[in-house]
Amino acid sequence: MTWIVTGGAGFIGAHVVHLLSRRHEVVVFDNLSTGRLDRLPGHVAVVKGSVTSPDDLDTLFGRYPAAGVVHLAACKTAPEFPRDARHYWPDNVDGVRNLVAAMTRAGVGRLLFASSAAVYGDTGRRRVRERHRLRPVNPYGVTKVEGERIISAYGGALRSLALRQFNVVGAGSHPYAADTGPTGLLPAVFRALTDGPELVVRGHDYPTRDGSAVRDYVHVEDVARAYLRGVELLSDPRPWSPRRRRAVNVGSGERTSVLDLVRIAGRVAGAEVPFRSGARRAGDAAEVVADLGRARRMSIGPRSSLTEAVASAWESWRRHR
Ligand SMILES: NC(=O)c1ccc[n+]([C@@H]2O[C@H](COP(=O)([O-])OP(=O)(O)OC[C@H]3O[C@@H](n4cnc5c(N)ncnc54)[C@H](O)[C@@H]3O)[C@@H](O)[C@H]2O)c1
Incomplete structure (x- = not known):
């Protein structure tokens, strides 16, 4: 059916x-x-x-x-x-x-x-x-x-x-299927690496390890x-x-700050991501990370690493931007 x-x-x-x-x-x-x-x-x-x-x-x-x-x-x-x-x-x-x-x-x-x-x-x-x-x-x-x-x-x-x-x-094994939305963080990071403008990290004073918002x-x-x-x-x-x-x-169950993601993307691309700190965006939470207990019980747990996801998205960005 x-x-x-x-x-x-x-x-x-x-x-x-x-x-x-x-x-x-x-x-x-x-x-x-x-x-x-x-x-x-x-x-x-x-x-x-x-x-x-x-x-x-x-x-x-x-x-x-x-x-x-x-x-x-x-x-x-x-x-x-x-x-x-x-x-x-x-x-x-x-x-x-x-x-x-x-x-x-x-x-x-x-x-x-x-x-x-x-x-x-x-x-x-x-x-x-x-x-x-x-x-x-x-x-x-x-x-x-x-x-x-x-x-x-x-x-x-x-x-x-x-x-x-x-x-x-990420884009996985379907590199033409990457996120091309105008507001995603990773596309903004890649834009900063390739065409500019520099990335604006929204919020540097959250009560998190490095002051940037933490996501999963x-x-x-x-x-x-x-x-x-x-x-x-x-x-x-x-x-x-x-x-x-x-x-x-x-989710992945992993805590990753915006600055962590910027560093991972820089490592994957072999270049430093140009960025500056900006004001918080209204409606953004400081930290949201998944507990995966129920997901694992239902065999819905993750298998891939964030570096793999970022690398696949970067590959797609380079080929198709
Ligand atoms: N991308 C994320 O990180 C994320 C996180 C949580 C939830 N979601 C949810 O997952 C879903 C897919 O997100 P995505 O990132 O693939 O977004 P996307 O914008 O790439 O995909 C949305 C798709 O829905 C279609 N669409 C929009 N309005 C429609 C309508 N009225 N009738 C028929 N089709 C319509 C669009 O053309 C597009 O193909 C959405 O429901 C989104 O809210 C996404």
């Missing part, structure tokens, strides 16, 4: 599609706002449409009877980041509501949802567990909490799992494997316990 991947032409989506389409029939549903067709394998069908349109979704499910949906389509950046929620709401919240309603009409009962570590907000120094209270500090995080809430309201009627991805980096960077190939495992779990015919398994962290 077919698995639909919304947002499949995006950075993470393309990696998921490459992996998932080796074992399953896959159809990509994407409005191509940030997605690119040249990231996708030729044998995968693509339907152009938007999750903001119930008609587009009904046409999709009418054409392709599906076993389930991997839902990655979303807006992750906005020009006024992070203040203006209006940019995120139609894609990230109305989109989820439309999708689950269309799935219900079509009798499709499995859903993997691309959630984010942004649901947690500022977590302090302890690695964050899934049961930590959800107190996002920016509107993007609010939309992801809302997406999870809409999905969990379907309870046992929908086998669903939210993958709370931390900071996804995870290789996009580990994230793609997490989706594949999620599809396996949702396809298991045994009874599903929605309360216990509603969400899982997808």
Whole structure:
């Protein structure tokens, strides 16, 4: 049976599609706002449409009877980041509501949802567990909490799992599928190395080891494997316990500061990254790092190192910028 991947032409989506389409029939549903067709394998069908349109979704499910949906389509950046929620709401919240309603009409009962570590907000120094209270500090995080809430309201009627991805980096073995978004830290580091301008490290006075914000960077190939495992779990015919398994962290579990990442990128590229310190960005937490206990119990743990992820992204940057 077919698995639909919304947002499949995006950075993470393309990696998921490459992996998932080796074992399953896959159809990509994407409005191509940030997605690119040249990231996708030729044998995968693509339907152009938007999750903001119930008609587009009904046409999709009418054409392709599906076993389930991997839902990655979303807006992750906005020009006024992070203040203006209006940019995120139609894609990230109305989109989820439309999708689950269309799935219900079509009798499709499995859903993997691309959630984010942004649901947690500022977590302090302890690695964050899934049961930590959800107190996002920016509107993007609010939309992801809302997406999870809409999905969990379907309870046992929908086998669903939210993958709370931390900071996804790398290009892996699909070098044309690197993150090209305008706001990612790693693209900004590479831009500073190749074309300028110099990198501005936002915030140097956080209560962290070196004053820069601490994050959990995870290789996009580990994230793609997490989706594949999620599809396996949702396809298991045994009874599903929605309360216990509603969400899982997808991270590396490693504490990496922005300055650490700058140093690793410099080492990989063989050059020093030109940077200066700037003011904190509103809506950025000091530290967010995953506890991977539940992920490991579900066999969703990471395998790759950050250096491998950065090296694959750098290779892709050099070839395709
Ligand atoms: N990149 C990260 O570090 C990260 C971290 C946590 C969560 N996420 C989430 O993972 C998902 C994928 O992120 P990404 O980094 O690949 O982003 P991306 O922008 O590269 O991919 C998003 C894809 O969704 C498509 N899309 C956007 N709006 C759509 C709509 N209304 N209808 C149909 N398609 C639409 C885009 O064209 C694109 O192909 C998103 O839900 C994002 O919020 C990403």
